[in-house]
Amino acid sequence: MKTVQLKKEKNKDWEYITPKQDLKNPLVLAFGNRFLLENPNVYEEIKEVYPESQVVFGSTCGDITANSVHEEAISLTAIEFEKSNFVIKTSNVLNSERDSYKTGNELIKQFPTEGLKFIYVISDGSFINGSQLAKGMNSGIESNVLITGGLTGDEARFEKTLASYNENPKQGEIVAIGFYGETLEVTFSIHGGWTPFGPERVVTKSESNILYELDGLPALDLYKKYLGEKSEQLPGSALLYPLNVKSKDEDQSIVRSILNIDEEKNAMILAGDIPENSIVQLMMTNVDNIANASERAARQALELRKNEPELALLVSCIGRKLVLDQRVEEEIEEVVAVVGKSTTVSGFYSYGEIAPFHGENNCQLHNQTMTITLISE
Structure with a gap:
């Protein structure tokens, strides 16, 4: 070669x-x-x-x-x-x-x-x-x-x-x-090198790669609550706090980045699928x-x-x-x-x-x- x-x-x-x-x-x-x-x-x-x-x-x-x-x-x-x-x-x-x-x-x-x-x-x-x-x-x-x-x-x-x-x-x-x-x-x-933190939540409403609800509550509202002041920088700040997603029928968990938000539907658009009934947690990391x-x-x-x-x-x-x-x-x-x-x-x-x-x-x-x-x- x-x-x-x-x-x-x-x-x-x-x-x-x-x-x-x-x-x-x-x-x-x-x-x-x-x-x-x-x-x-x-x-x-x-x-x-x-x-x-x-x-x-x-x-x-x-x-x-x-x-x-x-x-x-x-x-x-x-x-x-x-x-x-x-x-x-x-x-x-x-x-x-x-x-x-x-x-x-x-x-x-x-x-x-x-x-x-x-x-x-x-x-x-x-x-x-x-x-x-x-x-x-x-x-x-x-x-x-x-x-x-x-x-x-x-x-x-x-x-x-x-x-x-x-x-x-x-x-x-x-x-x-x-x-x-x-x-x-x-x-x-x-x-990866990312660490989950905070409470685990259940995906109660999603469609393909769009997340609508966690534990029956609007997903975007919950996410903004965790981000605090950083929520004002969405969607860019979301790349620093992805979601750890684990399906109940799979051993492996997978990380999903949040690419965009839909204020009108109170939803988050992820880079890949997020199945209903899966367990999600926020993630963070450092250099x-x-x-x-x-x-x-x-x-x-x-x-x-x-x-x-x-x-x-x-x-x-x-x-x-x-x-x-x-x-x-x-x-x-x-x-x-x-x-x-x-x-x-x-x-x-x-x-x-x-x-x-x-x-x-x-x-x-x-x-x-x-x-x-x-x-x-």
Whole structure:
């Protein structure tokens, strides 16, 4: 595997982050600021750098390399596989009446199954229901195929997210990259570092990803009561206080970010489904807990491997970035310290992370986690 990384800031030329080298038919991951990805020439500019490349775009809440977290730039990671190959498929949730389950199911079923080892998903983060997308993908693939990835972002604006394959980025798009190869080794792990606090509440009224009532009371009113003065900063402040959600028929609990609020209906819109009768609790964290969780995720992903990783794909949540603030690079530094400086690091801050729970096969939508996928040939 050979990799090259570049970045481009507004009104500047492409700058090499790693040494320049020729690559044959590379996969190019282009993660960047939404406004820069809206440049009508962005795809052509990348093809000028790598004419034979296959380009996958995703807008971010910050794009990640081993060197830095870039907020006002586009970061390219160009990858030449020497022993493996990849196939890219796309779908658009806006073309299927916004049915996220159907979109995920039909997208995954496009892949040839023989030799398929891993699928990396870069999904729309605005119109998609990430929980239903994950369920649809699980139902469309054999359980031994790992699926990880994330929902594209737009900083804390929540205005528009973009993704695409071999064309200018657009809304509603979901891109899946299927990887094939006998020597391909892929491991992953996720960790959060958030702590539940306060009383447990029962979801008494919800619909899909909209939460209406807790313990028979308006959910938004209760949430504002707990936030106190911070409720005046909603919906932005909600990213700092997500919900821990545990279903009565499942052992695992999952974190759900609150993406928006509906004052008129006294409801909260979450990043994924919140079933009725599930138990919820507020969560909080700090910089040290987030950095430690990233280190644990990296160590766990590394422990499962036979070979040294060559590429690390990181997806971390916008809520973590807001907590870290000026210290945002600390969680990336923790990962690099574990996987080694010889491993190419690429990734983005997201509106949701896609991966199985540790030790499980089916992927899930997560919030507020660091998800690490390690790849080698």
